Amino acid sequence: MPTPSNPVASPTRAPSSILLAASVAAAILMLAACGDHATQGPPHVTPEVGVETIKPHTVVSNTELSGRLSAIRVAEVRPQVEGIIRKRLFTEGSQVTAGAVLYQIDAASYQAAYDQAVGTLAKAVATANAAQTKATRYAQLWNIQGVSRQDYDDAVAALAEANADVLADRAALKTAAINLGYTKVVAPIAGRIGKSSVTEGALVTAEQTTALATVQATGEMYLDVTRSSADWLRLQKEFASGQLQQSGADSAVVHLVMEDGSTYAQPGKLLFSDITVDATTGSVTLRCVFPNPDGVLLPGMFVRARLEEGVNREAITVPQLAVTRASDGSASVLTVSADNKVVQTQVTADIASGSDWVVTSGLKAGDRVIVSGSQNARTGAVVKPVEAPGALPAPATAGSALPASAAHS
8 A cells, every 4th residue: 555645744835835926026016116216217406506696896907918127227338448458346247336447458558648648738838828928028018119010919829829739738638638547447337247258468449349348227127018009098998988997196006927927026117108009019118117126136037017007996707717708709607597597698708807707798796607516507497506605616627617516426
C-alpha cells in the first residue's frame, strides 16, 4: 500500500503564494504612484530677481585723457664762446641753482683780450684828455686872436675824435669782459640737470648744435592732452542747459593716474584750452599743471589725466552688468513694471561712472532695474522682485550675473 502524504505540508505552501502575490501587487501600486507623480510635475514657482530702484544722486563728470609729462621750464646749456673745457663743476642728475657755474672754458686768450681792451681804453682816455686841454687853450687864444680860426677848429675836431675813440674802446672793453665771463658756463634756470655731453678737454664752439647739458625745472609739471571737439561741444551744451554745473570756480580739477594705475596724491588744475581745433585730428589741446615737490613726476612719463569737468546732481546710474548692448551699440535694461512683469527698456548709457553707466534717457526715478537673476527673467513674464544688496555677485560670464541660489541648483 502506498504511504499517505503528510497532511501538515499542504497548508504551509498556500500562505507563501499569498505573500508573493501581495508583494507583486504592492510593487505595481508603487510604480503606478511614481508614474502618476512624474506625470503631474513640480508645482509652478515664480522666479525671483534682484532689482535696484532708481534714485537720482550726485555724480561728478570725469574724462580720462592720456599724455606725457613735460617740465614747466627747460633750458639747454650751450657755450657762447669757443674754447677747451677745463672743468665740469656739477654732478649729473643733481639740482642746480640759477647762475651756478657748470663748466669752465679755458679763459687765457679771453683774459688777454680783456687786458688789451683795458689798455686801449686807457690810451684813448689819455688822448681825449690831451685833446680837451688843447681845445680849451685854443679857445682862450682865439678870443684874443692868438691863434687862427683854422687851428681852433682843428683842436675842437681832434677833441671830438678822441671822445669817439673813448666810446668805441669802452664798448670793446665791455665785449671783452662779456666774452671772458662766457668762459664760465652757468645754469640759466634752477632745476635738475641731466647728463653731460662733453668731458674735460673737449673743444666747444659758440655755434654748435649739441647742448652741453639740459636743465629742467620740475617743481611743477605740464601735461598737454587732446580731446575731440565733439566732446567739447557736448560739455558746453550740458553746462548751458544746467545738466552739469561747474566743479570749480576758475578751472576744472584734474587728478593724475600713474602708469601703475595709482592716483597721484597732488591734484592739479586745468590751465587753459587751446583756442583752435586741429584741422587734421579734429581735437582741442588742453594744458594741465601739477605740483611736484617730491620729484615723483618725471618728464616724458606716460600718464592719464582725470578731469572733473562738472557735477550732475540728478544723475541716474545703473550697474554696468545690468546693461545689454546690441550689435549696433544700442543699450537696454530689463525693468520690472508695477504688475511685476519684465519689460525690456531702451536707454542711452554712454558715460561710465566707476562700475556704473550714467543713463541720460530711458529711465526715471522709481523704476526697478533687474541687476541679478536675469537668466530667469523673460520679457512679459511675472517675476518676484527683491531689492538687491549694494554689492552684486561676481558675474558668471561677461555681461551676466548669477544669484546665490543658482549656484546650488
